[in-house]
Amino acid sequence: MAKTIDQHFDNLRGTRVWRSIFRSGTGSSPLKRALAIQQNVFLHLFSTKVRTRMLSFSATWYLGTLTLGTFLILVATGIPLMFYYHPSVPQAYADTKDLQFVVSSGLFLRNLHRWSAHAMVFLVFAHMFKVFYRGAYRAPREFNWVIGVILLLMTLLLSYTGYLLPWDQLAYWAITVGSNIASAVPVMGEKIHFLLLGGNAVNANALLRFYVLHCMILPLAAMFFVAIHFWRIRKDGGLYSHASEPATVRARTDTGAPLPKEGQ
Amino acid sequence: MDWRQLWEICSAPDNVPIVGLIPLLAFYIYLAVKQARANDQLIEQLEADPAMAKTHHRKTWPFKPGWQKEVHVWPFLLRIEFLAAIIITIILMVWSITLNAPLEEPANPNLTMNPAKAPWYFLGLQEMLVYFDPWIAGVVMPTLIIIGLMVIPYIDTNPLGSGYYTWKQRKFSISTFLFGFIILWVAMIIIGTFIRGPGWQWFWPGQTWDHNRLIYEVNRDLPDIFGITSNLGKAIFGAIVVGGYYLVGGGAVYSLFRRRMGKDFSRMSLLQFSIMQFLLLTMVALPLKMGLRLLWHIKYVWITPWFNI
Numbered sequence: 001m002a003k004t005i006d007q008h009f010d011n012l013r014g015t016r017v018w019r020s021i022f023r024s025g026t027g028s029s030p031l032k033r034a035l036a037i038q039q040n041v042f043l044h045l046f047s048t049k050v051r052t053r054m055l056s057f058s059a060t061w062y063l064g065t066l067t068l069g070t071f072l073i074l075v076a077t078g079i080p081l082m083f084y085y086h087p088s089v090p091q092a093y094a095d096t097k098d099l100q101f102v103v104s105s106g107l108f109l110r111n112l113h114r115w116s117a118h119a120m121v122f123l124v125f126a127h128m129f130k131v132f133y134r135g136a137y138r139a140p141r142e143f144n145w146v147i148g149v150i151l152l153l154m155t156l157l158l159s160y161t162g163y164l165l166p167w168d169q170l171a172y173w174a175i176t177v178g179s180n181i182a183s184a185v186p187v188m189g190e191k192i193h194f195l196l197l198g199g200n201a202v203n204a205n206a207l208l209r210f211y212v213l214h215c216m217i218l219p220l221a222a223m224f225f226v227a228i229h230f231w232r233i234r235k236d237g238g239l240y241s242h243a244s245e246p247a248t249v250r251a252r253t254d255t256g257a258p259l260p261k262e263g264q
Numbered sequence: 265m266d267w268r269q270l271w272e273i274c275s276a277p278d279n280v281p282i283v284g285l286i287p288l289l290a291f292y293i294y295l296a297v298k299q300a301r302a303n304d305q306l307i308e309q310l311e312a313d314p315a316m317a318k319t320h321h322r323k324t325w326p327f328k329p330g331w332q333k334e335v336h337v338w339p340f341l342l343r344i345e346f347l348a349a350i351i352i353t354i355i356l357m358v359w360s361i362t363l364n365a366p367l368e369e370p371a372n373p374n375l376t377m378n379p380a381k382a383p384w385y386f387l388g389l390q391e392m393l394v395y396f397d398p399w400i401a402g403v404v405m406p407t408l409i410i411i412g413l414m415v416i417p418y419i420d421t422n423p424l425g426s427g428y429y430t431w432k433q434r435k436f437s438i439s440t441f442l443f444g445f446i447i448l449w450v451a452m453i454i455i456g457t458f459i460r461g462p463g464w465q466w467f468w469p470g471q472t473w474d475h476n477r478l479i480y481e482v483n484r485d486l487p488d489i490f491g492i493t494s495n496l497g498k499a500i501f502g503a504i505v506v507g508g509y510y511l512v513g514g515g516a517v518y519s520l521f522r523r524r525m526g527k528d529f530s531r532m533s534l535l536q537f538s539i540m541q542f543l544l545l546t547m548v549a550l551p552l553k554m555g556l557r558l559l560w561h562i563k564y565v566w567i568t569p570w571f572n573i
Contacts, residue, residue, distance in 0.1 A: 033336040043342070049334045050341045058299060061292070062348045069349035073356060093370040100367060111360035118281040119356060121385050125449075126292055132416070132441050133296045135434065138426035142417035149413045156385060163383050170278075172371035173380035177390065181402030186570075189399070201373065239341075 045230040047238040054239040063127040068226070070120035075219065077113040085165070087211035089204040092167040117159050124155045144232040147225055154222040161214035164207060175210070176202050265470040273458055273469075277366045282384055282457050289450065300429035307430070378462045378475065387456025388449050394464065395553050397572050405550075412543045419540045421531040436525060444547055466558075483563040486556075495569065502566025506573060513545040 003011075012018055013026040024035035034048045053059060084103055085095045099106035128148060131137055137145035164175040179202060183193035198205030233239065274283050310317040335341075369375075382390045392401035424433040431438060461467040462475045486505065487498040518541070521529040529537070553573075556562040566573040 030336065033338050036338040037336075043338065046337045046341070048337060050337050052332055052335050055335070055341060055344060058295075061295070062344070065345040065348045066352050069352045070356070072349065073353060090370060096367060100364075107364065108360055111363065111365045112356055114365040115281070115359045115363070116356050118278075118384075119352070122281070122285050122288070125385075126289070128413075129292065129445060130296070133300070133429055133438065135426040135428070135430075137417045138420070139417070145417045146414045149410060152413075153410060159385070160383060166367055167371045168366075169368040169371055169375070169377050170366060172373070173377040174382050177380050177382050178386060181389070181393075181398055184398030185403050186399055202371075203373075 045227060045234065047234045050239055060239065061126075061130055063123055063130055067120060067123040067127055070116045070123060071222070071226070073116045074113060074120065077109050077116065078215065078219075080109055081113055082215060087165070087208050089167065089207060092165065092207060096166040096168070117162060121155055121159055124152050128152060141232070141236045144229060144236055147229050147232065151222065151225050151229060154218060154225060158214060158218045158222065161210040161218065164202070164210045165214065167207060172202060175206070179206075266472040267470065269472050270470045277363055278384070279457055280363060282453065286450075286454070296429055297431070300431045303428050303430050304432045307432070379460060379464055381456065381460070384453055384457060388452035391452045391456050391460070392550070395550075395557050400571070400573065408543070408546060412547075415539060415543075419532070419536045421536065422528055436528070440544065440547075447551060448547065481561055483557070483561045485563050485567055486565045487567060489562070495567075498567045499569075502564075502568070502573065506566050509549065510542075510545055513548070514541050517541050517544060 010026045013022075019025050023039040024032060026032070037043045037046055037048050081099070084099055084106065086092060096110070099110050101107075103109075131145070131148070137148075160175075160178065164171045179193060179197055182196055183189040185192050194200060196206075196209070197203070198209050273279060310320060381387065389401060389406060392405060395401070396405070420437055422434060422437065424430070458469050459466060461471075461473040463477070465477060465479060467473055485498070487501045490501065492498055492501050521537070532540070553565070556565070564572040
């Protein structure tokens with residue numbers, strides 16, 4: 001009898017090579033499913049189990065996942081964009097033009113990168129909005145909210161440094177407006193402005209600095225904080241917080257009456 | 265009405281997301297309000313009916329027979345997250361096929377763009393440059409915004425309303441956050457995108473962007489109106505006005521908490537309360553200052569040789 005695709009897949013997962021790579025073997029027993037999370041360096045940031053109700057759209061609106069999704073799109077499109085781009089004046093502008101008219105799918109690549117950046121900034125704001133209104137920043141998650149604010153800052157800085165790279169009028173003057181603010185810092189404003197731009201005005205040095213920040217330093221820092229953000233979700237009790245039990249628990253917490261036991 | 269001008273603003277590729285995101289934001293607010301109302305009703309019902317309150321929790325979860333209370337992250341959560349990532353990829357791909365990213369003339373330091381606008385999420389700060397000195401609008405305010413956001417979990421002592429939408433149990437924190445988000449962030453983005461034109465002048469939607477428009481408005485400082493001319497006098501007067509605002513405002517916040525939110529007040533330490541008070545008053549000061557400038561053409565309230573507010 002012909003095997004189903006599932007069976008073929010199970011066989012594949014049972015092979016020595018597969019198991020040497022992924023450690024967890026075949027099967028869908030609770031143990032195997034738990035191992036699939038725990039034995040994977042990336043997935044172990046997640047909890048092993050999740051409350052069923054947290055799977056629904058209304059619980060999270062999936063905003064955190066969508067933000068991560070846009071971040072991954074940005075990494076995936078950003079790397080090929082780097083192949084076609086020289087962070088130098090005036091080559092940077094010519095490269096951007098080439099992306100639009102010469103490189104195969106270059107236009108699509110650049111569009112996808114820019115619109116994903118817009119979408120990511122919006123989704124980060126929406127995610128913060130939702131977490132606030134759901135009261136999901138309460139203890140024990142206070143510090144994860146702080147990390148979230150850092151990630152918001154990272155997102156804005158990533159988007160801002162990327163804004164200069166096409167080296168067109170829009171980019172140039174937006175960055176000029178933005179970086180002039182730095183020189184308003186009392187006492188050391190001019191020094192900070194100089195450090196940021198590598199000069200007294202937005203020029204080739206500024207382009208190189210923004211390029212390095214945009215492609216190396218900020219993405220690495222963002223990934224670092226994203227990892228902590230995810231790990232803290234698990235450590236702080238998962239997507240589900242006990243306090244989000246329906247009203248009986250809430251009413252009892254308010255009056256100080258003992259909480260009903262879990263799993264009854 | 266200059267429809268062409270309006271169309272040009274709305275259809276600029278970088279503005280299309282903003283035009284699209286405003287309804288999306290409205291949708292999210294609607295969703296939150298709807299769920300909050302449902303929860304508030306349920307809470308009221310349970311408070312009135314102790315018998316129901318005892319069993320309701322066990323009846324509702326799991327909410328379908330045969331459903332487990334907990335499931336494995338792999339595959340049940342991860343497959344949803346994977347699907348969500350695929351859907352957003354498809355949406356962004358369609359968006360990228362239909363709309364091209366803008367690319368203007370090559371950068372030219374000798375030819376200033378007018379208006380030169382910051383990326384949309386920084387338009388709030390750029391708008392603040394109209395009303396405040398650059399180091400206040402560009403340095404102090406962003407720092408306060410970041411710090412203010414970070415301290416939220418540490419100054420919110422309300423034990424109710426964690427993990428579910430509610431309005432009745434968190435009226436103060438929800439209205440404060442909504443004020444900051446809608447008035448100080450979204451409204452500034454809308455003003456910066458749709459209203460500010462050449463010379464960063466105020467053009468109503470549909471008004472033609474006239475690059476030669478001159479506005480004969482005289483912005484005066486508050487001390488001038490009161491006929492104070494000496495520098496020392498201006499500094500002292502401004503300090504009294506600004507200090508008076510924080511004193512009177514602080515008193516108002518204090519009495520509001522004492523009268524209306526006694527429970528919250530008693531839970532907060534002095535440090536928590538004063539941080540909240542300071543951040544709240546500073547936040548409210550922004551639209552006040554904007555109003556002074558836009559309606560009464562008052563430029564500065566407090567003038568010193570080192571800073572102006």
